[in-house]
Amino acid sequence: MDSKLVKQYGSEILSYRLRTVRQKKRMQYEDFDKQLSQTGKEERRLIRQNRTLGWEPLTPPVQKGWKRFFVLRDDVAYGKHAAFFENILRKINTYDWSYRKDFMIRKGRYGKNKFGVKPQSLLRPHENHFLRLGFTDDEKQFFYEELVHYGKNHFAKRYIFSEPWRFVLRVRPNIIDKVKKRDIEIERRLKEIDNYLDGNHYRGRMNRLLYGTDWNSRLKEERLWEKSVLKNKPLPRILDECAQDLL
Structure with missing residues (x-):
């Protein structure tokens, strides 16, 4: 409260709870942050609703x-362990799409146009993902660990299937027989929120209010499942661990 008002009107003016200019300014910022948080929560709620609308059949398909995926090789498919390897393949299979049946892609940026078959490999899950896939003890014996280098002093542990020859690639037509349901009102409101946040550059502030940090800074943080196993370890300890693995 301004001391001049107290001198002019006496101490009774304090009972009216008049706010100073600084308090009024702070209340404006707080009210704006509340509205921004409500807008962000509404956007998340609408996104969840839009994802759970379901599917509807497409007629005609x-x-x-074309799509490409792995299947059991013929001799493995007719063997006595077909169900065992089929269960492994169900967890590490990968799917790829191309507009060409031969999956040829252009290689090289300069000179003549060189084409080659698009590479595709089995899933190589990181440590946390590997545990979530729920492999049995017998299935884990067919995987080995490998440290993959992703940059300066950044390694990630990957689990690789040791017998990829048991699977072969198969190409099939990519048939679309269903489409996702759409709600025009939800899409219209999401577009309005997106234009408001991005057009006024409010999305960064909204993310700091809802998540405690900016979205861009969250992408720069080191992911726990790709944390380097050599980080904060002295060189003698690393050499001792390598020597124990070789024994």
Whole structure:
């Protein structure tokens, strides 16, 4: 409270709880942050609703390109361990799409156009993902660990299937027989929120209010499942661990 008002009107003016200019300014910022937080929560709620709308059949079905995935090799599929390797393949299988049946892609940026088959490999999960896949003890014996280098002093542990020859690639038409349901009102409101946040550059402030940090800074943080196993370890300790693994 301004001391001049107290001198002019006496101490009774304090009972009216008049706010100073600084308090009024702070209340404006707090009210704006509350509205921004409510807008962010509304956006998340609408996104969840839009994802759970379900699917509807597409008549007639259409083909859009080709898809490629791994299947059991013929001799493995007719063997006595077919169900065992089929269960492993179900967890580490990968799918790829191309508009060409031969999956040829252009290689090289300069000179003549060189084409080659697009590479595709089995899933190589990181440590946390590998545990979530729920492999049994017998299935884990077919995987080995490998440290993959992702940059300066950054390694990640990956689990690689030791017998990839048991699987072969298979190409099939990519048939689309269902489409996602759409809600025009939800899409319209999401577009309005997106234009408001991005057009006024409020998304960074909203993320700091809801998540405690900016979204861009969250992407720069080191992910726990790709944390380097050599970080904060002295060289003698690393050499001792390597020597124990070789014994």
